[in-house]
Amino acid sequence: MDKKKLEAKDFITIGIFTAILWVVQLVIMYLGYLSPFVVAGYAVLIPIVTGIPMILYYARIEKFGMLTITAVIVAVLLFIFGMGLTGAPICIAAGLFADLIAKSGNYKSKTKTIISYGVFCLWVSASYLPLVITADSYKQSLLEAGYDAAFTDTLFTIVTPKTYPLIILCCFVCGVIGAFVGKAVARKNFEKAGII
Amino acid sequence: MIEIKNVTFHYAGLEQAGLSDISLTVPDGECVLLCGASGCGKTTITRLINGLIPHFYKGELTGEVTVNGKAIDKQEMYSLAGLVGSVFQNPRSQFFSVDTDGEITFGPENIGLPKGEILSRKENVINDLNLRNLMSRSLFDLSGGEKQKIACGSVAALFPEIIILDEPSSNLDWDSIRDLSEMMKVWKSQGKTVIISEHRLWYLKDIIDRAIYLEKGRIVKEWDRKTFGLLTEEELASYELRPVNLEEKYIREFSEDDKDSIQIETIVSKSRIADQDAEKRSDRVFLHNFYFTYKPKKYFLFKKKITPEDDAICNLRIPYLETVKGEIIGIIGKNGSGKSTFLRCLCGLEKICIGTVIVNDKVLSGKRLTEISYMVMQDVNHQLFTDSVLSEVLLSMEGPDEKKAEEILKNLDLLEYKDKHPMALSGGQKQRVAIASAIAAKADILLFDEPTSGLDYRHMKEVSTLLRRLADMGKTIFVATHDPELCAQCCDRIIRISEGRAMEIA
Amino acid sequence: MEKAVKTKEITGWLHLDPRTKLAMLVLFSVVVMIDVVDGPAYAIRVVMTFIPVFLVCLEGRVHIGARFTLLYVFATWLMQFTQKNIHGVAGMLLLFVCYMIMQFAPTIITVWYCISTTKISEFMAAMSRIRVPQGIAISIAVMMRFFPTLGEEYRSIRDAMRMRGISFGRGKVTKMVEYRLIPLLFSTINIGDELSQAAVTRGLGAPVERTNISEIGFHARDFLIVLVMLILTILYVYFTVEGGNVIL
Numbered sequence: 001m002d003k004k005k006l007e008a009k010d011f012i013t014i015g016i017f018t019a020i021l022w023v024v025q026l027v028i029m030y031l032g033y034l035s036p037f038v039v040a041g042y043a044v045l046i047p048i049v050t051g052i053p054m055i056l057y058y059a060r061i062e063k064f065g066m067l068t069i070t071a072v073i074v075a076v077l078l079f080i081f082g083m084g085l086t087g088a089p090i091c092i093a094a095g096l097f098a099d100l101i102a103k104s105g106n107y108k109s110k111t112k113t114i115i116s117y118g119v120f121c122l123w124v125s126a127s128y129l130p131l132v133i134t135a136d137s138y139k140q141s142l143l144e145a146g147y148d149a150a151f152t153d154t155l156f157t158i159v160t161p162k163t164y165p166l167i168i169l170c171c172f173v174c175g176v177i178g179a180f181v182g183k184a185v186a187r188k189n190f191e192k193a194g195i196i
Numbered sequence: 197m198i199e200i201k202n203v204t205f206h207y208a209g210l211e212q213a214g215l216s217d218i219s220l221t222v223p224d225g226e227c228v229l230l231c232g233a234s235g236c237g238k239t240t241i242t243r244l245i246n247g248l249i250p251h252f253y254k255g256e257l258t259g260e261v262t263v264n265g266k267a268i269d270k271q272e273m274y275s276l277a278g279l280v281g282s283v284f285q286n287p288r289s290q291f292f293s294v295d296t297d298g299e300i301t302f303g304p305e306n307i308g309l310p311k312g313e314i315l316s317r318k319e320n321v322i323n324d325l326n327l328r329n330l331m332s333r334s335l336f337d338l339s340g341g342e343k344q345k346i347a348c349g350s351v352a353a354l355f356p357e358i359i360i361l362d363e364p365s366s367n368l369d370w371d372s373i374r375d376l377s378e379m380m381k382v383w384k385s386q387g388k389t390v391i392i393s394e395h396r397l398w399y400l401k402d403i404i405d406r407a408i409y410l411e412k413g414r415i416v417k418e419w420d421r422k423t424f425g426l427l428t429e430e431e432l433a434s435y436e437l438r439p440v441n442l443e444e445k446y447i448r449e450f451s452e453d454d455k456d457s458i459q460i461e462t463i464v465s466k467s468r469i470a471d472q473d474a475e476k477r478s479d480r481v482f483l484h485n486f487y488f489t490y491k492p493k494k495y496f497l498f499k500k501k502i503t504p505e506d507d508a509i510c511n512l513r514i515p516y517l518e519t520v521k522g523e524i525i526g527i528i529g530k531n532g533s534g535k536s537t538f539l540r541c542l543c544g545l546e547k548i549c550i551g552t553v554i555v556n557d558k559v560l561s562g563k564r565l566t567e568i569s570y571m572v573m574q575d576v577n578h579q580l581f582t583d584s585v586l587s588e589v590l591l592s593m594e595g596p597d598e599k600k601a602e603e604i605l606k607n608l609d610l611l612e613y614k615d616k617h618p619m620a621l622s623g624g625q626k627q628r629v630a631i632a633s634a635i636a637a638k639a640d641i642l643l644f645d646e647p648t649s650g651l652d653y654r655h656m657k658e659v660s661t662l663l664r665r666l667a668d669m670g671k672t673i674f675v676a677t678h679d680p681e682l683c684a685q686c687c688d689r690i691i692r693i694s695e696g697r698a699m700e701i702a
Numbered sequence: 703m704e705k706a707v708k709t710k711e712i713t714g715w716l717h718l719d720p721r722t723k724l725a726m727l728v729l730f731s732v733v734v735m736i737d738v739v740d741g742p743a744y745a746i747r748v749v750m751t752f753i754p755v756f757l758v759c760l761e762g763r764v765h766i767g768a769r770f771t772l773l774y775v776f777a778t779w780l781m782q783f784t785q786k787n788i789h790g791v792a793g794m795l796l797l798f799v800c801y802m803i804m805q806f807a808p809t810i811i812t813v814w815y816c817i818s819t820t821k822i823s824e825f826m827a828a829m830s831r832i833r834v835p836q837g838i839a840i841s842i843a844v845m846m847r848f849f850p851t852l853g854e855e856y857r858s859i860r861d862a863m864r865m866r867g868i869s870f871g872r873g874k875v876t877k878m879v880e881y882r883l884i885p886l887l888f889s890t891i892n893i894g895d896e897l898s899q900a901a902v903t904r905g906l907g908a909p910v911e912r913t914n915i916s917e918i919g920f921h922a923r924d925f926l927i928v929l930v931m932l933i934l935t936i937l938y939v940y941f942t943v944e945g946g947n948v949i950l
Contacts, residue, residue, distance in 0.1 A: 008273075008907025009252070009898035011837045015844025016894045020887075022845075023852060052883055060891075069838055073845070080727050081809055082734030188583045189884055193619035194209070195891055246903050277905030288854075289893045290900035294847055298823040301915050305823065308910035315915060336850050347900075354904065545861050566865050577888055578855070579862035581881045592866055619888055637866065 006065050017057040018070045022077055024050050025124075043128070043170045047121040051178025052185050054117055059186065059196040062107035064099055067120055071095020074123055086133060087126030094122040114179040121175030125168045132164050198222040198245055198358065198389065203259030205240060205249060214255065215240050215413045222391065224357070227384055229400055229424075230393040232410035233436050233652045234622075238393040240413075242360045245391065246282045247273055263358065277307055281351035285363040285650060287343035291350070296333045299346050303354040314353075321353045324386075325379050339531045341372025348379050359383055361392040365399070366650035367574075369531045369678045373399050395652045397432075398442045401425045409435060436653045438681060446680035477557060481519045481641065481672050486551035488512040488534075488541050488696075501550050512537045512549075512696040519689075521555075521640075522667045526687030527676045534696040535676040539643045542674065543569040555640060570639035574646045576626045580618040585610055585629055588618055592636040604632050608662075624655045631666070642666060644675040648682050660686040716761060716819075720828035722924040723816040726754070729931045730812050734805065736942050743941035750934050751808040753927070754815050761819060770811050777803040817846055827914035836912065844897070855889045856882070 006014075025046050057066070072095065075088040098120035105112025139152050159167065190196045199221050206214040215237045222228055230238035243249040244261045251273050261268045263279060281303075284290045293299040300321060304314040322328055327349050330342055338346065344364060351359060361380075365373045377399045383390050384403060394400060407424045409417040417435070419427070427440055487502045489510045507513055512534045519525060529535050541549040544565030552561040553568070560568060573579055582588045589601040605611045608628045613621060618629050627647060634642055644663070648656045656679065663686050667673055677683065683690055690701040730750065738744050751774070759767035781800040784793050822843050829839035863869045863881060871877030901907075 006837060008840065008902050011840040011907075012844050012898045012901060013894055015841035016848050016890060016897075018841065019845040019848045019852060020890060023849070024883075049879060049883075053887060056887060056891075069841055072838065073842060080731050080813065081806070082731050185880075185884070189617065189619070190887075192583060192617040193888070194617075195619070195888075248899055248903070252899060252902065273902045274905045274908030277903060277908070280903070282900070282903040284896060284900055286896055288851075289896035292843075292847065292897065292901050292904075292906070293822040294850075295821045295823075298821050298916075301823065302906075303904035305826075305913045305915060306905035307908050308913050311913055311915050314913060336854075350904065540861075543865055545864060566867065570865060573858065573862060575858065575889075577892070578858040578885055579865070581863075581866075581868065581885060591868065633866065 004063060006061075006063050006069075010061050010063060010066065011069075013057075013060055014066055014069050017053060017060070018073050020053045021050055021057075021070065022074065024053065043124055043167050044174050046124045047118075047171055047174035048178040048181055050121075051117065051175070051180075051182035053182075054120070055113070055179060055182030055186050056190055056196065058102065058107060058113050058117070059190075064103045067095045067099040067102065067116070068092070069095075071098075071120070071123060075126075078123075078127060087129045090126040090129065091123040094120055094126075110183070114176055114183070117179040117182070118172045118175035121171045121178065122168060125164075125171045128159055128164070128167055131159050132161050197224055197264060198391075199260070199262045200241070200244060201260040201262075203244060203257070203261060205244070205258075206256045208254040208256070215244075218259075218413070218415060220408070220415065222389060224389055225384075225387045226406065227380070227390040227404045228392070229397070229404040229407040230391065230410065231395070231397065231407060231437055232416075233654055236410040237413040238410050239362055241410075242282070242362050242391060242393050244268065245358065246280045246360050247271065247276045248282075274307065277303060277356075278354050279356055280358045280360060281354055281356035283344070283347050283351055283359070283361045283364050285366050287340045287347060287367055290347050291335050291343065294335055296327075296330050296335060296338070296346050299335060299350045300327075300353050302350055307354070317353050317355065321349050324382050325349050325352060326375075339372075340367045341369060341375065341531055344368060344372065345375060345379070348376070352383070356388070358389040358391065361390070361394070363394055363650055364392070365394065365396050367646075371530060377403060395438055395650070397438050397440045401440050409437075433653070438653045438656070442680055446684070477554075479521050480555075481521060482554040483514065483517040483519075483542070484552045484554065486512060486514040486517075486538065486541050486549060488537055488546055488549045488551075492548050501548050503550060510696055512541065512693075514538065514551075514693075514696075514698045517691075517698065519672055521672050522670050523688045524663055524667050524673045524675065524686055526683040526690040527674055527693060528678070528683065528690060528701075529693040534693045536645055537696075538693060539571055539645055539674060539676055542641065543571045543643055545571075553641070568639060569641035569643060570634035570637060571643040571645060572627060572630045572634065572647060574649065576623070576630050577619070579630050579633075580626060583617055584615050585618055585621075585632075586614040588629055589632050589636045592633040601636060604635050607635075608632050624651070624658060627659070628662070631662070635666075639671070641672045641674070644673065644677075646677055646679075647675060648677065648679045656682060657685065716757065716923065717921075718757075718819070718927070719918050719920055719924050720816075720820050720824050721832065721918075722920070722928055723820065724828070725928050726931055727812060727816060729928075729935045730754075730809065732935055733938055734809055736939070738942055741941060743938050746934050746938045746941065750931065750938070753931065754808070754812040757927075758811065758815050761815075766811075770807065773803065774807065777807075817849070820846075821916065822847060823914060824916040824918055826912070827916045827918050830912065830914060831918070840906070851893060852886070852890075855886060855893075859885050859889075 028042065028045050028049060031045075057070075071092050074095075075091040078087050078091060098116045101112055101119060102116035105116075107113070139156055143149065143152060157163075186196065201219055203218045204214070204216050218237075218241065220241070230241055232238055240249065243253060245263065245268070247268050249255070250257050250269050257269070263276075268276070291299050292302055297318070300318050301314050304317055309317075322331065325345070325348060327345060330338070330346060335343060335346065344367075348364075364376060368376065373396070380390055380392070380400075380403050390403075392400065392404070401421070401424065404424070405421055407419045407421075408415055409419075425440060429439055432439060485504060487504060487506060487510050489502055489506065489512075491509065492502060502510065504513075504515060527535050527538065537546070540546050541551050542553070542565065544561075544563055547562070550561060551565075552559055553565060554560075555568060580588060582591055585605065586598070586601060589604055590596045590598065593601065602611060602614065605614055608631060610625065610628055610632060613625065618626060621629065631642070647659050647663075651659065660682055663673055663675065667688075675682070675687065692699045692701055733747055733750055738747060752771075755767045755770055758770075777800045781797060781804070784796045784800070788796060825843055825846065826839055829842070830836070859882060860869070862885075868877075868881055871879075871881055
């Protein structure tokens with residue numbers, strides 16, 4: 001009974017895990033309310049924390065298309081929340097590539113899953129993109145809004161077109177770390193409890 | 197006609213009992229009860245018929261299952277939808293829509309029936325099952341019983357010939373169970389085949405045509421309706437089944453038309469508690485001023501605390517309650533009457549409740565209540581946090597003491613599982629883990645919210661013995677329950693909460 | 703008390719087409735994407751912010767609209783106050799909070815409005831009209847249904863943590879996350895399985911054209927709202943370009 005195509009129950013699982021992914025990342029975003037510096041830390045925090053539900057998600061479906069659909073939905077949500085059209089294609093591409101990598105390992109290979117999740121995490125970098133592209137006008141508007149020049153400078157030395165590749169790398173590396181964390185948590189909890 | 201021929205099944209990767217060599221034929225229009233202890237295989241049989249085995253649950257399956265001559269394993273799930281309908285145990289997780297109308301039409305929409313047909317079916321179902329007053333509502337605002345009714349309606353709208361119910365009454369109160377049995381009667385009169393797997397038997401005795409008793413995956417015994425209704429309590433107990441006939445007394449108590457109950461005193465001054473002599477004070481627990489409302493007056497950021505003066509708007513109004521330490525107090529009442537609210541207030545989870553508990557001359561309220569009281573929730577999964585039973589207990593201790601933790605576990609027959617993951621245990625064992633952590637936290641007042649929902653006879657008995665043991669340890673125990681058998685087995689006092697007020701039942 | 707909470711109808715009397723709501727969300731996100739702090743564009747932004755608030759009030763949830771308005775006005779005032787009077791790190795933090803409120807609160811209330819007034823069947827109907835594959839529509843519908851469930855589950859877990867005094871993970875951040883996330887995931891898996899079973903036994907995923915009995919369609923009010931939003935968005939973009947802001 002190993003069907004390789006997504007069925008109704010898989011679409012339900014996709015919906016549920018995408019909801020969790022979004023809620024978890026939204027909670028981390030809210031932490032950004034507390035300190036502007038957390039904003040720069042999204043690239044670290046989001047991949048690591050969402051690693052836990054996502055590794056479980058990988059184990060629950062193991063069929064091609066799961067990550068792509070998740071990425072499409074996340075892209076739509078990002079768009080609605082004002083992260084822009086520019087971010088959406090990156091997000092979808094990340095999902096598609098992650099899906100392809102995981103598929104090449106039949107969703108069973110541990111290494112492929114970890115790399116795949118690292119790639120998937122590149123969607124996080126998409127949310128920085130508007131910040132990078134419109135850096136000047138964005139900085140201007142922050143200054144006009146009364147932000148300290150020192151603060152905006154710090155923010156924009158961390159996030160600039162030049163450091164953007166670094167942010168992407170950071171997302172990937174933290175994604176890999178997140179995958180290891182997720183694997184460890186899964187072994188400690190979900191495997192031990194016998195549900196995967 | 198349903199035919200199961202020599203079926204043996206084992207769940208893949210699970211030790212969970214499957215079925216061995218089951219043969220069963222159910223002619224059209226028959227109503228069959230599947231009973232037996234947890235894990236006896238009754239749910240597995242329902243899954244054979246609705247196709248969840250082999251399409252959802254994987255495992256080794258031999259033998260043949262046919263419905264109306266069609267082999268289930270050769271059919272796709274969606275082609276079975278119009279033939280076999282299923283109502284499940286948990287009302288919260290079986291709806292797809294967020295509104296009641298959408299839920300009724302969900303099935304027919306899925307299988308692509310024409311619009312006019314769907315609308316006429318919807319009308320049909322609403323009339324047959326008496327669902328009119330539940331239409332146009334949000335499913336999230338319904339009670340468990342109401343959700344279960346909608347689930348029945350949703351299944352019925354597919355006009356299946358066979359309806360399967362898997363422990364549908366587990367989370368329901370007395371009135372909702374009655375509604376459920378009315379629905380089953382309607383289905384029977386329409387000539388549908390009804391298969392029900394259930395622990396609670398009393399509401400089924402006039403509906404079923406045949407009862408089948410399973411043990412360890414085998415069919416052991418069969419009764420027809422007449423002999424089933426005549427089984428004595430001793431006979432049932434020997435099969436570890438719950439009573440078929442309930443005493444009139446409980447029916448009265450639970451249906452709220454009992455005239456003998458006494459309203460608990462309404463006005464009690466604080467001084468009265470202090471006036472009690474010291475000896476009496478030391479072995480009692482006093483509850484004072486438990487008032488609560490779901491709609492408190494709101495200030496910009498704060499919610500107003502609720503005092504006795506707000507009586508008119510309150511959902512819970514218990515001015516005074518006195519109990520002896522080591523007493524088990526059963527709390528009964530309809531869903532939504534305020535039972536769970538009372539428990540939540542009692543363990544300090546509702547911030548706006550000003551209720552105080554006086555124990556050992558200490559006056560505790562608000563947050564400090566959580567130090568002396570502990571609630572075992574209905575869904576115990578929510579209160580297990582760690583990756584082993586032992587660390588779960590250690591987490592509750594002030595200073596981790598492994599020796600002591602092991603002693604507690606030993607007392608609760610959990611020692612052999614100490615390194616297992618709490619989520620890998622059975623429902624009853626999980627409950628005991630939660631109790632173990634309550635004991636480790638040195639809670640004096642233990643609160644149980646529906647501890648026996650969905651439990652079979654043996655486990656229900658185990659719970660009642662356990663509660664008695666805890667009471668003997670000096671814990672004061674409050675049990676909110678719909679289970680008359682549990683009340684009969686272990687409660688020292690029964691209090692009924694109705695519209696937020698407490699009545700003592702003599 | 704017969705029912706704990708007297709329930710209300712899900713969709714108000716406005717009955718906007720889900721596609722109208724979608725258009726509203728898209729247009730609104732364009733506005734959120736581009737930042738302005740003053741000038742005519744800012745005025746348009748404020749007007750557009752209050753369109754969904756107005757709709758929320760029209761649907762009978764005046765208290766929510768009022769609370770949002772209060773928050774928004776307060777944030778605006780606080781922002782100006784801070785700019786003039788408070789400097790340094792404290793001022794910056796305050797500014798950031800105000801900025802976030804003014805940036806995201808409008809989106810959140812719009813999203814909330816759209817979700818809370820849309821029935822799943824209406825949503826499925828709209829998705830099939832705009833030719834979104836059924837699988838993706840199912841996933842999104844499940845998400846919409848699952849957010850409130852996640853909230854319920856989380857509240858139970860939080861209560862349980864409070865009872866055991868581990869809300870702050872005994873001082874460890876990792877534990878704080880772990881104690882929330884792990885039980886939540888366990889519940890999620892159970893609910894997901896049960897939901898899937900209930901859905902597939904009722905024919906979800908049948909390879910036939912799904913019927914949608916919900917009456918959806920554009921009415922005058924839909925056109926009016928989309929038109930107003932569209933004009934405002936175009937004006938907004940125009941003014942920001944004038945003002946030298948870069949467009950994405």
